[in-house]
Amino acid sequence: MTSLVTSTQDDTSILLTIEKLSIKLQDKVILSSLDLRLNEGDILGLVGASGCGKTTLLNTIAGFVKVNEGTITLDGRILNSKLANNKDEINLPAEQRQVGMIFQDYALFPHLTVKENIAFGIAKLSKAKQTQQIDQLLHILKLTDYRDSYIHQLSGGQQQRVAIARALAPKPKLLLLDEPFSNIDARLRNELMVEIRLLLKEFKTTAIFVTHNKDEVFTFADKMAVMSQGQLLQFDQPSIVCQQPNSYQVADFLQLGSWLPCAVTTSLNTILATSLLGEFELASESAAAQQALTYLLVKPSQLILTTDLAENIIANAQVEYISMTEQGYHYHLQSLDTLPTDPPTQASHLAFTKLSLYSDNILNLKQKVRLDIKQENLLFFNKSMA
Numbered sequence: 001m002t003s004l005v006t007s008t009q010d011d012t013s014i015l016l017t018i019e020k021l022s023i024k025l026q027d028k029v030i031l032s033s034l035d036l037r038l039n040e041g042d043i044l045g046l047v048g049a050s051g052c053g054k055t056t057l058l059n060t061i062a063g064f065v066k067v068n069e070g071t072i073t074l075d076g077r078i079l080n081s082k083l084a085n086n087k088d089e090i091n092l093p094a095e096q097r098q099v100g101m102i103f104q105d106y107a108l109f110p111h112l113t114v115k116e117n118i119a120f121g122i123a124k125l126s127k128a129k130q131t132q133q134i135d136q137l138l139h140i141l142k143l144t145d146y147r148d149s150y151i152h153q154l155s156g157g158q159q160q161r162v163a164i165a166r167a168l169a170p171k172p173k174l175l176l177l178d179e180p181f182s183n184i185d186a187r188l189r190n191e192l193m194v195e196i197r198l199l200l201k202e203f204k205t206t207a208i209f210v211t212h213n214k215d216e217v218f219t220f221a222d223k224m225a226v227m228s229q230g231q232l233l234q235f236d237q238p239s240i241v242c243q244q245p246n247s248y249q250v251a252d253f254l255q256l257g258s259w260l261p262c263a264v265t266t267s268l269n270t271i272l273a274t275s276l277l278g279e280f281e282l283a284s285e286s287a288a289a290q291q292a293l294t295y296l297l298v299k300p301s302q303l304i305l306t307t308d309l310a311e312n313i314i315a316n317a318q319v320e321y322i323s324m325t326e327q328g329y330h331y332h333l334q335s336l337d338t339l340p341t342d343p344p345t346q347a348s349h350l351a352f353t354k355l356s357l358y359s360d361n362i363l364n365l366k367q368k369v370r371l372d373i374k375q376e377n378l379l380f381f382n383k384s385m386a
């Protein structure tokens with residue numbers, strides 16, 4: 001599998017460079033020739049299916065995992081360097097990396113107070129300097145009143161703030177956060193994310209955070225990386241990744257829409273993608289044009305619904321599932337007459353079962369409707385990886 005990572009980056013301010021990073025744990029490949037570059041001050045949101053290697057990547061940057069091959073450089077300093085078949089190796093100990101890490105469960109010391117927890121990473125500083133730094137962090141993180149409290153006396157959000165203060169106290173060049181918001185009450189989460197983002201920006205801290213929630217990436221991050229099976233599939237601004245996903249896998253993982261199978265045919269000089277909801281023209285140089293079957297990404301906003309079926313408006317789908325959401329009713333629509341079969345037949349391979357539609361219209365289960373697709377910004381993908 002080749003690396004598909006693309007990014008609109010300016011090389012002048014790169015803080016972190018990861019090149020050809022490979023990690024094996026108990027003979028299983030976890031990260032495979034992974035490349036990543038992160039600009040100074042950027043906050044990166046790392047998403048990907050469970051088990052794809054997100055935590056392993058953070059642990060490796062932090063210095064907790066042995067590198068099988070690859071290089072990690074932070075602000076011009078090599079943290080890891082290991083070439084295949086070469087015994088020479090650089091592996092800087094975790095405490096010398098200037099990398100801070102906040103674990104999902106915060107890993108605070110329960111037998112120490114808030115102040116003592118924060119002091120943990122800056123014990124080498126003079127007492128006066130320690131007090132000055134701790135006081136500043138307590139003030140910024142609104143923890144001054146809890147200075148002498150023990151961890152169990154704090155709420156989840158307060159504990160998270162202590163974890164952040166403890167990680168920021170040694171002034172790391174890079175902060176790693178593993179699912180930092182997963183234990184926080186949904187009502188507080190957004191507020192806390194905005195607050196912590198402002199703090200990281202104030203400290204000009206470069207950060208990578210792992211999340212399962214793409215909405216968190218939009219609130220908290222400047223960049224987004226989508227990971228699958230130990231590699232990065234796409235890396236760019238969150239809005240670009242969501243508007244221009246670079247593969248079926250990225251669009252599918254981020255649930256950017258549903259999939260409409262299309263047969264590819266050539267008629268005269270035109271390459272057409274034919275579906276049960278109409279025909280679309282394909283650019284001859286596109287990857288989709290090279291396949292017999294391709295998939296159109298149908299974003300909910302691209303579906304046009306007609307419920308008043310007159311003689312000349314023929315139904316082509318029916319309602320199979322209904323739920324209520326913040327954006328109105330959510331329907332799954334299935335193609336009419338032609339249903340998927342296993343294995344697919346000539347007639348059934350274009351069938352669709354779960355086109356997602358959000359609408360204020362009240363539809364009934366099994367109601368027949370007419371669906372059309374807005375012919376703008378159409379994105380076709382092949383299921384196999386490039």
Ligand SMILES: Nc1ncnc2c1ncn2[C@@H]1O[C@H](COP(=O)(O)OP(=O)(O)OP(=O)(O)O)[C@@H](O)[C@H]1O
Pocket residue numbers: 025026028030048049050051052053054055056057
């Ligand atoms: N110490 C270990 N020994 C062997 N395999 C491991 C070890 N740690 C992790 N793995 C395996 O590495 C793979 C990646 O794990 P990792 O925790 O990095 O994934 P993740 O993307 O963070 O998953 P999640 O989103 O579920 O936290 C998994 O298949 C996991 O079983």
